[in-house]
Amino acid sequence: xxxxAKILSFEEVSKHNRKTDCWLIISGKVxxxxxxxxxxxxxxxxxxxxxxxxxxxxxxxxxxxxxAIEMMKDFYVGELDDNTMPQKKTYKPPSTTSSxxxxxxxxxxxxxxTFVLPILILVLAYALYHxxxxxxxx
Ligand code: HEM
Numbered sequence: 001x002x003x004x005a006k007i008l009s010f011e012e013v014s015k016h017n018r019k020t021d022c023w024l025i026i027s028g029k030v031x032x033x034x035x036x037x038x039x040x041x042x043x044x045x046x047x048x049x050x051x052x053x054x055x056x057x058x059x060x061x062x063x064x065x066x067x068a069i070e071m072m073k074d075f076y077v078g079e080l081d082d083n084t085m086p087q088k089k090t091y092k093p094p095s096t097t098s099s100x101x102x103x104x105x106x107x108x109x110x111x112x113x114t115f116v117l118p119i120l121i122l123v124l125a126y127a128l129y130h131x132x133x134x135x136x137x138x
Pocket of ligand 1: 042062
């Protein structure tokens with residue numbers, strides 16, 4: 001036997017976004033908390049604000065008690081169809097290229113300088129030495 005759980009799309013759940021009709025998505029499950037709004041110790045406003053999105057993080061951030069988690073089953077409506085969930089925007093840090101480019105320009109030019117400078121000094125010293133020797137000979 002397959003389970004009788006209702007499969008609901010994100011779009012459908014998102015329609016219930018008011019004080020008179022308030023559904024939440026928590027851990028892939030859908031809850032109709034309309035009748036609970038006035039009794040919610042955290043207030044009704046936070047629950048309405050948690051509609052039209054995955055409220056799992058909001059719910060967990062509060063650190064709800066076992067009692068609160070136990071209460072949830074009274075409001076259970078069905079399962080959320082995961083495929084209908086809008087794609088989360090994944091943040092791609094630009095660091096992979098920027099950190100390299102932050103270093104590259106300055107360091108490469110100083111690298112060349114530290115390599116060329118001693119050679120220049122050596123050449124100059126050698127030229128001076130020969131010049132001094134020639135002066136001595138005259
Ligand atoms: C079916 C869903 C929910 C149920 C059954 C529920 C139930 C409860 C209960 C029983 C409490 C009292 C404290 C405790 O026992 O943990 C509480 C507090 C609270 N809840 Fe919820 N809650 C739900 C969803 C949410 C969501 C989605 C949010 C956040 C957006 C939220 C925010 C809060 C806040 C801020 C408090 C007050 C915490 C405090 O001041 O101690 N709740 N909730």
